[in-house]
Amino acid sequence: MTADISILGAGAFGTALAVALSVNGPVTLWGRETGWGRENPRLPGVTLPEGVEVTDRLDRALAPVMLLAIPAQSLGAFLRDHAADLDGRALVSCAKGIDLSTGRSPARLIAEAFPGAIPAVLTGPSFAADIARGLPTALTLACADADAGHRLQHALATPALRLYRTTDVTGAELGGALKNVIAIAAGAAIGAGFGDSARAAIVTRGFAEMTRLATAMGAEADTLSGLSGLGDLILTTTSDQSRNYRFGLALGRGETFDPSVTVEGAATARAVAALAPRVGVEMPISTQVAHLAEGHLGVKQAVETLLARPLKEE
Structure with a gap:
């Protein structure tokens, strides 16, 4: 299964995004620990659909569009450790926080790790359980490049997941x-x-x-x-x-x-x-x-x- 979209981070929110986005096509979900099969204990009661491939190998999760569902305090180190793999891809941060050691936001961390990248941010009022159940949810997709944001908006929206676009990252x-x-x-x-x-x-x-x-x-x-x-x-x-x-x-x-x-x-x-x-x-x-x-x-x-x-x- 070849996926155009992958989610890095198999916590509750990353798993929920994988479930939601799989209605559009195959999705790869990467996590460090994925031995739990088709039901993630961090998101109980939700069975992963067939369109979601789960892996602990980053090389199997490389895709043109990659959603980074990694906690804000871990994101900087992750970007540094995997710079060669992530460079040149559309990177969308799903973290909500400010890095304590640098005072940087996730988008700033991405921009500093990859100077040529145009980072995007997926944020807004949402709970993982609601997204995974297909309940109506509206989120903000922020990208300073309006054209890139427009493309991502169409790639990541689903019938139940409505995305509003902004350039105010x-x-x-x-x-x-x-x-x-x-x-x-x-x-x-x-x-x-x-x-x-x-x-x-x-x-x-x-x-x-x-x-x-x-x-x-x-x-x-x-x-x-x-x-x-x-x-x-x-x-x-x-x-x-x-x-x-x-x-x-x-x-x-x-x-x-x-x-x-x-x-x-x-x-x-x-x-x-x-x-x-x-x-x-x-x-x-x-x-x-x-x-x-x-x-x-x-x-x-x-x-x-x-x-x-x-x-x-x-």
């Missing part, structure tokens, strides 16, 4: 990364028993933070109001399916969270806490989430710090 990426931080804060508020009104305040003021940082870094404000920003923020701050929200719940309740579950928002909060002062932007909620994730203070202390900030106009 910075805005799309930062929306997807920063909403994870706010989701942790929202979960912590609910977990600590502060109620839905407190969560609404966190989400609203958190969205203001997201927009401030993104526009300071060159993004368009309208992008943050779209699927990759506000849409994803609403989803991840209101659903137990969100890993970042569940992590926040655990923090608020004083419970231990499963260390095997990837929580991109925790590392992103730390990256944002270092990045925001350099671009002259205040990010009070994100800063408190960074302290929470590092165990430097508790939820009640974080809330007291936020409430003690000077009163001002909205």
Whole structure:
């Protein structure tokens, strides 16, 4: 089976994308551990269709279009280790985060690893289980090259997976990364028993933070109001399916969270806490989430710090 599209990263989201895209034609799904057969334990209850080939050999997963469903904190090293194999292909990042060691977004990591590449980003409000079940989902496809973005949009859209195109890669990426931080804060508020009104305040003021940082870094404000920003923020701050929200719940309740579950928002909060002062932007909620994730203070202390900030106009 020869596939025009492959997904690198056999986690829940990568597996779900493979299932969804297989309705258009053969898809190859690569992962380091693929001995689980036709049902990935990271996505229980979903059987891979015949159109999906699963492999742990990267040479069998090389395709003209490659979706990188690899966590943001692992992406840089992966690109460096496999530069010879990936060069010259259309690379689409599906990660939501900011690299803690470099402060770079996934698209920036791709561009630096492959100077001639035109990186694209697939992001927006979505849960792996919904995508795998074929439920209607709308995502943002961001690519600075409008023609390349148009081609990718048609290659990756399915009857149930609707893609909206933008050339604002910075805005799309930062929306997807920063909403994870706010989701942790929202979960912590609910977990600590502060109620839905407190969560609404966190989400609203958190969205203001997201927009401030993104526009300071060159993004368009309208992008943050779209699927990759506000849409994803609403989803991840209101659903137990969100890993970042569940992590926040655990923090608020004083419970231990499963260390095997990837929580991109925790590392992103730390990256944002270092990045925001350099671009002259205040990010009070994100800063408190960074302290929470590092165990430097508790939820009640974080809330007291936020409430003690000077009163001002909205």
